[in-house]
Amino acid sequence: MSDGSDAALVALQGESLKLSEVTRLVSEMERSSGLERTVTFGLSGNITIDLLGTYLRKQALLHGHRAQVQVGDFGDHPGNMKRFAAGGTDAVILLDLFDAFVPAFESRIPLFGQDVVEAHAERFRSELALTLSEARGVKHVFVSLLHRLSPPNAGSASDEVDGAVAAFNDAITDGAAHFENVHVISTGALSAELGWGNAHDIHSYQRFRAPFTPAFLDRFAEQVYRLTRGFGSYFYKALVLDGDNTLWGGILGEDLADGIKLGPYGYPGSQYWEVQHDFLSLQRHGVLLGLCSKNNPADVDEVLASHPHMVLRDEHFVAKRVNWDDKAANLEGIAKDLNIGLESVVFVDDSSFECEAIRNQLPMVQTLQVPAKLFEYPALVRRIKELFAVDSVHTEGPTKTDQYRLLSLARQERTRHATQDEYLASLDLKVTLQRNDRASAARIAELTQKSNQFNLTTRRYTVSEVDSLTDSGGADVYSVHVADKFGDSGLTGVVIVKYVSPETAVIDTFLLSCRVLGRSVELSFWSHVMDAARSRNCRSMIAEYLPTAKNDQVRDFWDRLGFELVGEDPAGGRNYRVDLATGHLAPHPEHVKVAYVR
């Protein structure tokens, strides 16, 4: 595809495009792109629905193919089906308006009497049966489920019009149940979603018999593509979920199992509890669930096994990657475990850092971010359900779709960063190291109290203890601030160095918040810490690792930094040393810029 039509493709994905813009972009792309595959549509309706063709062509282009649309004769469903089927049409769409079956139908129903309405419903039923049997040879048949055009009466539960619409809709659902190739699309649901005024144009109905707005037809075409999984252009099979702030509120490593927010009562825990039910019902519909979380595996296992309000349990996840590795590698591992392609994976995470990393490194994965406004989570879940098309009547096997995928994969590959290093380099990571800043004492104390996982010694300090260390002259208290192009993570790390003798500095505390892990921040600022010790004429620096139930991930941290292991006790504690004159530390990670504030 040319660059010009790439730009048109991006423009076409825009929200609330005007009809003339969509029409222009669609024509432009159809002219310039070299798409080979064409899906043919036949439209049939008791109203004017030509504009639906424009939006089907738009959806087609968004899914990497062309649509060719034919509009049948007005109101002649059986005849149209016969012609469409004979012409080898891939998909036919029956879009009717209830009010248009009989002129001014809704106004006249109260006057007709029950028997006349029943006669109309019966006629509709038998005509639909004929229509659907004529369409038997067409691969996909879409039938609109009807709704009333006149506003319902708020003062009564239902009236004659509701009853008549229900009778027609019964005929449609019965008919659909007999034919495997039939999908039903509810016009009432789309109208409710858009709002009545946005879905209908009464003036246009009167003038052109075209009651539906471009916005409605756009959404209708989207449903057609959703129900067929873009006519085989994608097939999602696995939903891989993050843990913290995705399945539950809070950070498990800091808030601990009884501190995370999850449960039927009380926002925001109730929001997570609700979406877990949605994920569980996807699992019941055959979606493979995976868990990909940066946490200690034992902590997550505990939550899965024993948290009273977890809806999803260990048995619901077919693949788990709970560790501190980068998530791209973990997703690749999960896909490999499940023997599916990464293009079949939908990944959900709350972190911009993780989402952007996956979009960059694994663009074939459908990556969705949990909204920052948590009350918008249900809208994301609706979108996830649409991607999996769990309500589609029938499904196409993945083998048929492979050939269509190759093309789009090749295009995605262009934008992929070759390595995790390149991705990190694109982040503009900035670390600011601050020494003995009294204003930060409260946050420093809080971090020593809360941090469990990336914490080498797990020593807890109060604010006044931090203050006295800062003022003592016998110690340096460093705070580590991290920012990247996604924003400022704030004060997220602490180093405390005690000068225990004229020649020896001891690293009493080193911790980092889980939020900034995986970016090599922990290796970036040590030269400044060493320099400060050297300026006091220290000859060596001593460090230790004190094991706890939570901090296994940092067991070899001092080795990685380049310290020398000098002793290990039976409980797993380790002692390290580095010679400040001759020792060499791990090279400074190139993608991290460090600023030092004395």
Next chain:
Amino acid sequence: MFADDKLKAVMASMLDIDVSTVGPETSTDTVAQWDSVRHMNLIIALEEAFGISVPDDEVATLTSYAIVRAVVEEQLAGA
């Protein structure tokens, strides 16, 4: 100031012709594909783009660029 460029862009999109060719000569006589379906979609697009409502008795008369321009301008003035 009437937005001629905007009107030309809408007409070009909806009639599927090059925007540089839209002008006084553009009419149902010179644009072969200006059929009834395109005409209807053109009216819907004009109303959406300019936020106007084309009067019912004008719909059938909008058969050239000059007339479309006059009616749109009139509706904008009246709005």
